Amino acid sequence: MNNSNIKNIIICGNGLAGVITTAALAKALPKETKLTLIDTLCTHEKDIFYGNVTSTSTYAFLLSLGITEIELLTQSNTSFSLGTHYLDWGEEKNSWYQCHHQPLPLIQGVMFHHYLNRITAKFPEQSAIGPYIMSVCAANKGVFAHPSKDPKNPLKNIEYGYHFHPAELRKIIGRKLDNWDINIEKGSIKSIEKSNGEIKSLTLSNGANISGDFFIDCTQGNLGIYDKRINFGHNRTLKAVENISPHNEIIGSCRKVHGNIEKWKSQTFLQDKLQILNISEISNKKDNDTESRTHHSTGVTITTGFSENPWINNCLRLGHSAAVLSPLTPAPIMLLQNDVKRMLELIPISHDMKIEAKEYNRRFTEDYIHASTFESAFQPAQTIIKKESYENKIEELIYDKLKNKIMQFKSRGIVLQYDLEPFNNEDWIQIHLGMKRIPKRYDALADRLDETQLIETLKNIKKNNFIISEKIPPLNKYITGLIKYLRKQNDKVQSK
Amino acid sequence: MKIEKICIVGGGTAGWMSAAGLSNKFSDLGISIELVESDKIGTVGVGEATLPHIRYFNNSLGINEKDFMLATRATFKLGIEFCDWGKIGDQYVHPFGDYGIPIDNIEYHHFWLRLLQKGHKSRLCDHSFPVLAAESGKFQHPQGDNNEIGSNFGYAYQFDSGLYAKFLRKYSEARNVIRTEGRVTEVLQNHENGNITSILLEDGSTIEADIFIDCSGFRGLLIEQTLKTGYEDWSNWLPCNKAVAVQCEQEGPSLPYTRATARTAGWQWRIPLQHRTGNGYVYWDKYISDDEATHQLLSTLEGRAITEPKQLFFKTGKRKKLWQKNVIAIGLSGGFMEPLESTSIHLIQEGITSLIELFPDKSFPESDIEEYNRRMNLNFDRVRDFLLLHYVATQRDDSDMWNYFRNMTLPSSLKDKITAWNNRGYLTKYEHGVFHPPSWLAVMAGQNLMPKSYDIRANRIDYNIIKSKLDSIRNDNRIAVKNTPEHASYLQEYGASIVK
Ligand SMILES: Cc1cc2nc3c(=O)[nH]c(=O)nc-3n(C[C@H](O)[C@H](O)[C@H](O)COP(=O)(O)OP(=O)(O)OC[C@H]3O[C@@H](n4cnc5c(N)ncnc54)[C@H](O)[C@@H]3O)c2cc1C
Numbered sequence: 001m002n003n004s005n006i007k008n009i010i011i012c013g014n015g016l017a018g019v020i021t022t023a024a025l026a027k028a029l030p031k032e033t034k035l036t037l038i039d040t041l042c043t044h045e046k047d048i049f050y051g052n053v054t055s056t057s058t059y060a061f062l063l064s065l066g067i068t069e070i071e072l073l074t075q076s077n078t079s080f081s082l083g084t085h086y087l088d089w090g091e092e093k094n095s096w097y098q099c100h101h102q103p104l105p106l107i108q109g110v111m112f113h114h115y116l117n118r119i120t121a122k123f124p125e126q127s128a129i130g131p132y133i134m135s136v137c138a139a140n141k142g143v144f145a146h147p148s149k150d151p152k153n154p155l156k157n158i159e160y161g162y163h164f165h166p167a168e169l170r171k172i173i174g175r176k177l178d179n180w181d182i183n184i185e186k187g188s189i190k191s192i193e194k195s196n197g198e199i200k201s202l203t204l205s206n207g208a209n210i211s212g213d214f215f216i217d218c219t220q221g222n223l224g225i226y227d228k229r230i231n232f233g234h235n236r237t238l239k240a241v242e243n244i245s246p247h248n249e250i251i252g253s254c255r256k257v258h259g260n261i262e263k264w265k266s267q268t269f270l271q272d273k274l275q276i277l278n279i280s281e282i283s284n285k286k287d288n289d290t291e292s293r294t295h296h297s298t299g300v301t302i303t304t305g306f307s308e309n310p311w312i313n314n315c316l317r318l319g320h321s322a323a324v325l326s327p328l329t330p331a332p333i334m335l336l337q338n339d340v341k342r343m344l345e346l347i348p349i350s351h352d353m354k355i356e357a358k359e360y361n362r363r364f365t366e367d368y369i370h371a372s373t374f375e376s377a378f379q380p381a382q383t384i385i386k387k388e389s390y391e392n393k394i395e396e397l398i399y400d401k402l403k404n405k406i407m408q409f410k411s412r413g414i415v416l417q418y419d420l421e422p423f424n425n426e427d428w429i430q431i432h433l434g435m436k437r438i439p440k441r442y443d444a445l446a447d448r449l450d451e452t453q454l455i456e457t458l459k460n461i462k463k464n465n466f467i468i469s470e471k472i473p474p475l476n477k478y479i480t481g482l483i484k485y486l487r488k489q490n491d492k493v494q495s496k
Numbered sequence: 497m498k499i500e501k502i503c504i505v506g507g508g509t510a511g512w513m514s515a516a517g518l519s520n521k522f523s524d525l526g527i528s529i530e531l532v533e534s535d536k537i538g539t540v541g542v543g544e545a546t547l548p549h550i551r552y553f554n555n556s557l558g559i560n561e562k563d564f565m566l567a568t569r570a571t572f573k574l575g576i577e578f579c580d581w582g583k584i585g586d587q588y589v590h591p592f593g594d595y596g597i598p599i600d601n602i603e604y605h606h607f608w609l610r611l612l613q614k615g616h617k618s619r620l621c622d623h624s625f626p627v628l629a630a631e632s633g634k635f636q637h638p639q640g641d642n643n644e645i646g647s648n649f650g651y652a653y654q655f656d657s658g659l660y661a662k663f664l665r666k667y668s669e670a671r672n673v674i675r676t677e678g679r680v681t682e683v684l685q686n687h688e689n690g691n692i693t694s695i696l697l698e699d700g701s702t703i704e705a706d707i708f709i710d711c712s713g714f715r716g717l718l719i720e721q722t723l724k725t726g727y728e729d730w731s732n733w734l735p736c737n738k739a740v741a742v743q744c745e746q747e748g749p750s751l752p753y754t755r756a757t758a759r760t761a762g763w764q765w766r767i768p769l770q771h772r773t774g775n776g777y778v779y780w781d782k783y784i785s786d787d788e789a790t791h792q793l794l795s796t797l798e799g800r801a802i803t804e805p806k807q808l809f810f811k812t813g814k815r816k817k818l819w820q821k822n823v824i825a826i827g828l829s830g831g832f833m834e835p836l837e838s839t840s841i842h843l844i845q846e847g848i849t850s851l852i853e854l855f856p857d858k859s860f861p862e863s864d865i866e867e868y869n870r871r872m873n874l875n876f877d878r879v880r881d882f883l884l885l886h887y888v889a890t891q892r893d894d895s896d897m898w899n900y901f902r903n904m905t906l907p908s909s910l911k912d913k914i915t916a917w918n919n920r921g922y923l924t925k926y927e928h929g930v931f932h933p934p935s936w937l938a939v940m941a942g943q944n945l946m947p948k949s950y951d952i953r954a955n956r957i958d959y960n961i962i963k964s965k966l967d968s969i970r971n972d973n974r975i976a977v978k979n980t981p982e983h984a985s986y987l988q989e990y991g992a993s994i995v996k
Contacts, residue, residue, distance in 0.1 A: 003610070003613065003949045003950065003952060003955065004949075004952045004955075006952075028953045028956065029952065029953065029956065030952065030953075030955040030956045031956075032955075033952075064601065109556065344953065345922070345951070346922070347951075347952055347953065349920060349949050349952050350949075355915055355916055355919045355920070355922075356920075358912070359912070359916055359922065359924070404866075404867075407863050408863060408867055411861055411863045411864070412854075412861075412863075412864065414853070414854065414867060416867065417927075417928075419926045419927045419928055420925065420926065420927045441857065443853070443855075444498070444522070444525060444855055445521055445522075445525075445852070445855075447525055448521075448524060448525065
C-alpha cells in the first residue's frame, strides 16, 4: 500500500545534518520505505558551525523527532536560551539584547516602537526598548522561567530557544536512531555509480554497494557529483576555535557575543560548561594564504555561502554540503530545521523529481537569502553600499533587500517583511535599534495617545517586567529544580 | 512638514471607504479631509459581494455589525458557489476556511486524496462546515472555540454598496469630513515637481490640498488623465471586458453565499441581499454581443427584474504605479479585475490600510511611495493568478472562449503552482496576499484537477484510522449543520434584518 516508487532512501553522512534528516524521515515515512544511513567515517568537527543557540522553533522540531525537552535536558548539557547579548559590537561599540519574545503590544493599532520614538526627545530615559521586553529583563538578570499561560503575567511574552552543543545534540539523536534500528553502513565512499545523471549506487570502503532511489548528501564536503557550491563574492572563510571550560556557579540565560562581523567571540552557558567560541574571518586573498596557514594552525575552517540548486536529479544536498551560514545568529540551526521540514513536504514519490527539486530549490534559496540578509544587518552602515557590479545576482538581491529594510526602518520605523522570512518583526526591530538605526519619523497615529497616559502605560510595562524578573530563579537553579520535578513526575507515572 | 489637508476625488465605495478610514485615524490629528463627488456623473453602482477582511475594516472603524447590516441590507456570506466551471453540471463552494485539520502536521487534503485514490470517494466540500451550511442555506456566527467544527470559519457580507457608501458618508461627516458636490473640470500641478496642487470645480471654486486620493473610478482623473501614469493591461490573461448588471426580486429566503456560473463567453453572478438579488453577466465581447449577453442574463433571472439592465465596460489590469507623486489611486482608478472572487473592495481596503501605515509628510519620501507600490503590486498580481486559475483549471471546450484559455501560456508563477498540485497535491504558500492554500485547494479540487499522487507521509497512518477520522469529520459537519439555524431567520433573530 504505497503511492511511491521511492522505496530506498540513502542518507550519506552522519553528522548533525545526517542524523536529524534520518530521524525526521524515520518518523515521517511509512514503514515500507527503507532508510540507510551511511557513516562515512569522518569527524564531525565542522558541526561546530551550526552554532550554539537555537531559535524558538526547536522545541517543536525536536518533539517531532521524538525528543522531549526532558530528554534534552537530562541527556545532554543543553540549557535554555533567551537570546544573545551583543556587546561592544562593531566599530560603533553597540550593545543590545537580541531576545526571543512575542510581538510587542500594539497600542491603538500602532506598533510599540513608534511610541518610544515619539517620546525619545522629551523622555530619553523611557525610550530604550529593552526594559519593555520581558525576555530581555530576564536575560539581563540571568534568570529564566517557562512562558506563562496567564494572560496577565508578563512571562506570557517570553519565548525561548536552547543553548546547545552540536556534538551533544548529534549524540542524542544518534541514540534514537540506534533504538529505532535504523540501518547504518560504515565506510567511506569509494565510488559513485551513475546513469543518465542519476545516482544508482555508492560503493563503500567496506566493499558494500548501496543502491537507492533517492540520495541525501549530508556529508561535510560533497558527494562531489554535481555542481560544487557556487562561490559568491561575499563568501567568507571562517575559522572557529572552541574552548570548553567548567563554569563557575553563575550561568546566564543569554549567550554573550563580543566583536565585529569579522572577528567575534561568544560565551554560551551550557548546563555544566561554558563554551567559548572564537570565530574569525580568514582573508581569502591568495597572497595571504601561506601566512594564514602558519598563523591559524589550530581550529576548524569552513567557507560560508549556499548553492542555488541543492537538489539535482535524485540527489539532495542538505546541511553543510548545500549551505553554510555564520553562527553569529541562530540562523544555521534554524535553517537546517527548515531544510528538513521542506524536504519532508517534498519527499519524492517517483524517479522524476524535477517538480520537487524546483520547488525545494526555490524555497531554499529564498530562505537562505533572507537569513543572509539578517546576518548582513550586523554590518556597520558604511559597509552596506551598492557595488558597481555583482558577480552573482543573489548577492545583489541580499544587498537590495537589506537596503530596503534599513531604509524603511530609518525613514519611518516600518518593518518591511518579505514572504515567509525566517526572522520575524521582533528580531528585526531589535537589531535595527541595537545597531542604532533610529527612525527619522514615527507613525503619525502614535500621536493620538495622550502623553501622560502613554508614559503611564510604559512605566507599568517596565515595572511589571522588573518585578517578575526579580522573582524568577537563576537559570541553573531553574533547570535543577525542573529536572528534579520532572523526574519525580516520571517516577510516579512508572510506579503506578 | 505634516500633511494638513487631504482631498478625496470621488464618492463611490472607494471614496467613502477612504474617507471613513482616514477620518477615523487622522481627524483628531489636525488633518482636514474634503471629498468631492458629482451626482451628475454618479458611481459605477455595482460591487456587492465582499471578503471576510471587511469585518476588520468595519471593526477598526468601531462600526456595529447590526447597524451596518441594517443600513446596507446585508446578508451573511459563507463563500462563493461556482457552477459549470470544471465542466458543465459541476458545482462546488469556495468557503472562507480550512478543510479539516492537519493530522500529524500533514495537511488534511492529503488524507482525503489517499482515500479517494483507494476508491473511498467523498466530496471535498463535505469536509467543510461552511460549505455544507451554505448549501443548506444556514448560518450562525462562529462560536467561541476556534478548534471546534462550526466555529473555525470566516464570513463576509453581501450588501448594497450604494447604501454602504451612504452609511460611511454619515460616519465620515460625523468625523468632520467635508463633502463637496461638484464636477472637477481642471487639475493644477506644481511646475517644479509635478505634484497636484489643486482642483477646480465646475462652479469655479478651487480645492487645494497636500495629498489627493484618486477615487474617481475607471477614468482615473488624477492618476491617469493628469499624471499619465500608464496602465498595465492584463486583458490577455483576463480578457472579459464588459458586464451587464440587473437587480431582481428575490424568490424564497435570502441565501448566505454568492453564486458564479460559468457561461460560454464569460460568467454570471448572483448576489442575494435581504430585499433583492443582484445579478450580472461578465463577458468577452469578442464572443458574444451586448444584446445576446443581456438576453442571456434576463432569461436566467430567478425573479422579476426591478432595474433596467446596466451596461459596463472595462479593461482588466492595474495602474503602473498606484501611488505617483502626491496622488494615490484607490478603487477602480487603480485597477480592475473582474469580481469573480469579490476582490475589488478588498483591494480598496488594502490600499487604505497601507496608506494609513505609510502616511507621508509633505516631502513625500520616495521610500514611502516605493513600499506602498511594492505591497499593492504584490496584492494585485496574486489576485490575478488566482482569478486566472478559475479559467484554466477546466475541461470545458464548448466555446471559443474556453478554447482560448486552454491554449494560453500561463504566468510562470501560476504554472508552477498548478504543476506542483497536479503532481502530488502540493500547495505553494505565500504570506502576503489574500488567497491562501485552502482557497487554491477549493478551486483546483472543485474544478476537477486531481493530483496524480499525494504526500507520501500520509501513508504512515493506518488506512482504517484515517478513514474513520475523515468519516467522523464529515459526520460532525453534518450534525453541526443540522443544529445551525436558517440564514434568513438567523438574520431576523440577530436583529439585522429589515424584513421582519
Ligand atoms: C461589473 C462589476 C461588478 C463588480 N462586483 C464587485 C463585487 O461583487 N465585489 C467587489 O468587491 N467589487 C465589485 N466590483 C468593483 C466595485 O464596484 C468597485 O471596486 C467599487 O464600486 C469602487 O468603485 P469606485 O469608488 O472606485 O468608483 P465609482 O463607483 O465609479 O466612483 C467614482 C466616483 O468619482 C466621482 N467622479 C468621477 N469623475 C469626477 C469628476 N470629474 N468630478 C467629480 N467627481 C467625479 C463619481 O461621481 C463617483 O462618485 C465590481 C465592478 C464591476 C464593474
